[in-house]
Amino acid sequence: MLxxxxxxxxxxxxxxxxxxxLVRDSTRQWAEANLTPIIEGCAREGRFPRELVPExxxxxxxxxxxxxxxxxxxxxxxxxxxxxxxxxxxxxxxSFVSVQSALVMYPIFAFGSEEQKxxxxxxxxxxxxxxxxxxxxxxxGSNPGGMRTRARRQGDxxxxxxxxxWITSGSIAHVAVVWAKDDDNVVxxxxxxxxxxxxxxEDIHGKYSLRxxxxxxxxxxxxxxxxxxxxxxxxGLKHALMCLNQARYGIGWGAVGAAMQCYxxxxxxxxxxxxxxxxxxxxxxxTQEKLAGMITEISKAQLLAWHVGxxxxxxxxxxxxxSMLKRNNVAMALDVARTxxxxxxxxxxxxxxxxxxxxxxxxxxxxYEGTHDIxxxxxxxxxxGIAAFE
Amino acid sequence: MRILVCVxxxxxxxxPIKVAGDGAWIREDxxxxxxxxxxxxxxxxxxxxxxxxxxxxxxxxxxxxAAQVLREALAKGADRAIHVAGDDAHRLDSYAAAEAIxxxxxxxxxxxxxxxxxxxxxxxxxxxxxxxxxxxxxxxTIIMQVQPAAGGVRVKRELENGYFQYLNLPLxxxxxxxxxxxxxxxxxxxGIKQAKSKPxxxxxxxxxxxxxxxxxxxxxxxxxxxxxxxxxLLEGPAKEVAAQLAARLKNDLRVI
Numbered sequence: 001m002l003x004x005x006x007x008x009x010x011x012x013x014x015x016x017x018x019x020x021x022l023v024r025d026s027t028r029q030w031a032e033a034n035l036t037p038i039i040e041g042c043a044r045e046g047r048f049p050r051e052l053v054p055e056x057x058x059x060x061x062x063x064x065x066x067x068x069x070x071x072x073x074x075x076x077x078x079x080x081x082x083x084x085x086x087x088x089x090x091x092x093x094x095s096f097v098s099v100q101s102a103l104v105m106y107p108i109f110a111f112g113s114e115e116q117k118x119x120x121x122x123x124x125x126x127x128x129x130x131x132x133x134x135x136x137x138x139x140x141g142s143n144p145g146g147m148r149t150r151a152r153r154q155g156d157x158x159x160x161x162x163x164x165x166w167i168t169s170g171s172i173a174h175v176a177v178v179w180a181k182d183d184d185n186v187v188x189x190x191x192x193x194x195x196x197x198x199x200x201x202e203d204i205h206g207k208y209s210l211r212x213x214x215x216x217x218x219x220x221x222x223x224x225x226x227x228x229x230x231x232x233x234x235x236g237l238k239h240a241l242m243c244l245n246q247a248r249y250g251i252g253w254g255a256v257g258a259a260m261q262c263y264x265x266x267x268x269x270x271x272x273x274x275x276x277x278x279x280x281x282x283x284x285x286x287t288q289e290k291l292a293g294m295i296t297e298i299s300k301a302q303l304l305a306w307h308v309g310x311x312x313x314x315x316x317x318x319x320x321x322x323s324m325l326k327r328n329n330v331a332m333a334l335d336v337a338r339t340x341x342x343x344x345x346x347x348x349x350x351x352x353x354x355x356x357x358x359x360x361x362x363x364x365x366x367x368y369e370g371t372h373d374i375x376x377x378x379x380x381x382x383x384x385g386i387a388a389f390e
Numbered sequence: 391m392r393i394l395v396c397v398x399x400x401x402x403x404x405x406p407i408k409v410a411g412d413g414a415w416i417r418e419d420x421x422x423x424x425x426x427x428x429x430x431x432x433x434x435x436x437x438x439x440x441x442x443x444x445x446x447x448x449x450x451x452x453x454x455x456a457a458q459v460l461r462e463a464l465a466k467g468a469d470r471a472i473h474v475a476g477d478d479a480h481r482l483d484s485y486a487a488a489e490a491i492x493x494x495x496x497x498x499x500x501x502x503x504x505x506x507x508x509x510x511x512x513x514x515x516x517x518x519x520x521x522x523x524x525x526x527x528x529x530x531t532i533i534m535q536v537q538p539a540a541g542g543v544r545v546k547r548e549l550e551n552g553y554f555q556y557l558n559l560p561l562x563x564x565x566x567x568x569x570x571x572x573x574x575x576x577x578x579x580x581g582i583k584q585a586k587s588k589p590x591x592x593x594x595x596x597x598x599x600x601x602x603x604x605x606x607x608x609x610x611x612x613x614x615x616x617x618x619x620x621x622x623l624l625e626g627p628a629k630e631v632a633a634q635l636a637a638r639l640k641n642d643l644r645v646i
Binding site: 018022023025026029058060073082 | 421457465578579580583
């Protein structure tokens, strides 16, 4: 395994404050010492390194950009740099942190009652409790508004029935943030403790991607929860989409991390690998053309992530900005990973190098949290004023 | 126990170093980090405070960029920090740096002063020792362990060949800490956030009357070792050549 050297062609670090660099460097040091040595093994075995969860909590990685309840209160750029460093090691690990932070803690923080916040946020922050987020269904992916999961009110309880699919951390979660239609057909958010009768989580096996994180399907068969478990502020699909915006923002940074790792690996490899007349691959024009293209795209993606982060800190980032960030940066990272794979030749397919794992992971990242094409339509709608989803 | 920890910012271990035009220092466009032995010194100070109470103050002598190592120290748990700042602070030799530290803490009273054993850039290993001399207090080097003892501290020193030495020192004292004596903690995100509100005082090197003109030594030339290829043919009877080869591998190349 080659030691990662920082990827910064345009003096990107000069845009960061001392504290932001400290956040990046501390997360990087921790990830390189604790995640990098085990990640290929985890991916090979299809195992999520759950033993690291308490330490990640202690470091403040969960809900890092939330304020209060034990959370670190980071700025959005600081939070983004954490995501970058985690995904530089593995998209599955970053996915776990994204779900815990943006899809579980954020909705409780933004839409929950004070009682719900006090009950769950400190435990989720420390990693004592793990959460999952149930929106996607087997028949409703890009069109979640069509969901069939129902929450019917019976006295002081809601009764949930339905199925959710592609749920990160589903089978290891203590609490699920579940989106279901209520008696008025309004998509609403509910907190479901996963030890309630009628709740089942089954892991999805045979994944070629995100093998170091858990992906499950959830089923709800007459699951009874107290009416107090409803998130009072989550009254409509738009609130579920607000959670996704938080997560997509982190993905926009995370993808930069994966691309940086793939680029740096390809660069180092092409400098030491000698072919044809004793020259390193890096001395050949076709290799330089690839490297130049990769570093240009990475640099642009860094600037986009940074700028959207600054906008977000000023409450000026709208969903179109975040769609552009997610769409561009993930597609960029996947292109970089594929090019890097190519540049490593046969070595690019072996897990001695992290390239293929990143490439396979990024196929999921391109699809989840709003597919590339859906984000294309989101941007299209914003610039034309015409929705083209149907 | 009040502990001062002297921390230096040095070029990152794997940073590609380029010699600057004047041939006396490197180009500044590299990544920097906390000198590793100093990170262990800070960790030891934090552990001492956690065990016995007191205060940990981090101090660095360096240009503006060096404030980063103080922010890291504050994020890891130091109570406050002192930045002895000057554009040419990185050009001070051990003596001048020790003078700067001694003058900067003139109004303070510390029980212990920790430094790393040596810096990873110049590697003189002298700053702590000279500082103790300037302050007129006890010192010990290559410290592996620090424990309270009657009237002072009991320390374990690393000697050559796996030997150790135990010493009792009166306080105040300067200890230069060996790398690897404890397990370094990571700055938590909460710690980084809290560090923003901790005191970080800046003292100008010029106001202390310290500049590179105080240096007792000067760098004549800084250069990257030139790699040379040399082929040597050992000739003679096989037995003699074998003996010569073994001697060369053992004494010159030190590979066996």
